[in-house]
Amino acid sequence: MRASELQIAIDEEFGALGAALMADLALRGLGGRTAAEALAAGVPARQVWAAICEAKDVPVSRRHGRGMRAPQR
Numbered sequence: 001m002r003a004s005e006l007q008i009a010i011d012e013e014f015g016a017l018g019a020a021l022m023a024d025l026a027l028r029g030l031g032g033r034t035a036a037e038a039l040a041a042g043v044p045a046r047q048v049w050a051a052i053c054e055a056k057d058v059p060v061s062r063r064h065g066r067g068m069r070a071p072q073r
Helices: 003-024 035-040 045-055
Strands: none
Touching: 003 035, 003 045, 035 045
Protein backbone atom coordinates (compact mmCIF):
# COMPACT_ATOMS: atom_id res chain seq x y z
CA MET A 1 0.00 0.00 0.00
CA ARG A 2 1.28 3.43 -0.93
CA ALA A 3 0.57 6.62 1.00
CA SER A 4 -1.78 7.71 -1.81
CA GLU A 5 -3.72 4.44 -1.50
CA LEU A 6 -3.90 4.96 2.26
CA GLN A 7 -5.43 8.40 1.72
CA ILE A 8 -8.01 6.98 -0.70
CA ALA A 9 -8.91 4.21 1.77
CA ILE A 10 -9.26 6.71 4.63
CA ASP A 11 -11.37 9.10 2.55
CA GLU A 12 -13.65 6.28 1.39
CA GLU A 13 -14.04 4.71 4.83
CA PHE A 14 -14.29 7.82 7.01
CA GLY A 15 -15.24 10.68 4.67
CA ALA A 16 -14.79 14.15 6.14
CA LEU A 17 -13.51 12.70 9.43
CA GLY A 18 -10.48 11.15 7.72
CA ALA A 19 -8.21 14.19 8.02
CA ALA A 20 -8.97 14.52 11.73
CA LEU A 21 -8.28 10.81 12.30
CA MET A 22 -4.92 11.10 10.56
CA ALA A 23 -3.90 14.14 12.61
CA ASP A 24 -5.50 13.57 16.00
CA LEU A 25 -6.15 9.89 16.75
CA ALA A 26 -3.37 8.41 18.90
CA LEU A 27 -3.03 4.80 17.81
CA ARG A 28 -1.97 2.18 20.33
CA GLY A 29 -0.77 -0.06 17.52
CA LEU A 30 1.67 2.66 16.47
CA GLY A 31 3.11 3.36 19.90
CA GLY A 32 0.65 6.16 20.67
CA ARG A 33 1.58 8.13 17.56
CA THR A 34 -0.97 9.56 15.17
CA ALA A 35 -1.16 8.17 11.66
CA ALA A 36 0.51 11.31 10.30
CA GLU A 37 3.35 11.04 12.83
CA ALA A 38 3.85 7.37 12.06
CA LEU A 39 4.01 7.98 8.31
CA ALA A 40 6.50 10.81 8.83
CA ALA A 41 8.62 8.43 10.93
CA GLY A 42 8.71 5.89 8.11
CA VAL A 43 6.06 3.42 9.25
CA PRO A 44 4.65 1.64 6.17
CA ALA A 45 1.25 2.90 5.02
CA ARG A 46 -0.25 -0.61 5.26
CA GLN A 47 0.73 -0.81 8.93
CA VAL A 48 -0.82 2.61 9.56
CA TRP A 49 -4.03 1.54 7.80
CA ALA A 50 -4.18 -1.65 9.87
CA ALA A 51 -3.79 0.34 13.10
CA ILE A 52 -6.56 2.75 12.09
CA CYS A 53 -8.86 -0.13 11.14
CA GLU A 54 -8.21 -1.83 14.47
CA ALA A 55 -8.80 1.35 16.48
CA LYS A 56 -12.00 2.25 14.63
CA ASP A 57 -13.39 -1.30 14.37
CA VAL A 58 -13.49 -1.33 10.58
CA PRO A 59 -14.94 -4.69 9.53
CA VAL A 60 -12.37 -7.11 8.12
CA SER A 61 -14.33 -7.24 4.87
CA ARG A 62 -13.50 -3.54 4.25
CA ARG A 63 -9.91 -3.48 5.49
CA HIS A 64 -8.40 -4.06 2.05
CA GLY A 65 -9.37 -0.45 1.19
CA ARG A 66 -10.98 0.92 -1.94
CA GLY A 67 -8.83 0.80 -5.02
CA MET A 68 -6.73 -2.07 -3.74
CA ARG A 69 -7.09 -5.75 -4.40
CA ALA A 70 -9.17 -7.71 -1.95
CA PRO A 71 -7.13 -10.07 0.22
CA GLN A 72 -6.66 -13.60 -1.08
CA ARG A 73 -8.72 -16.22 0.71
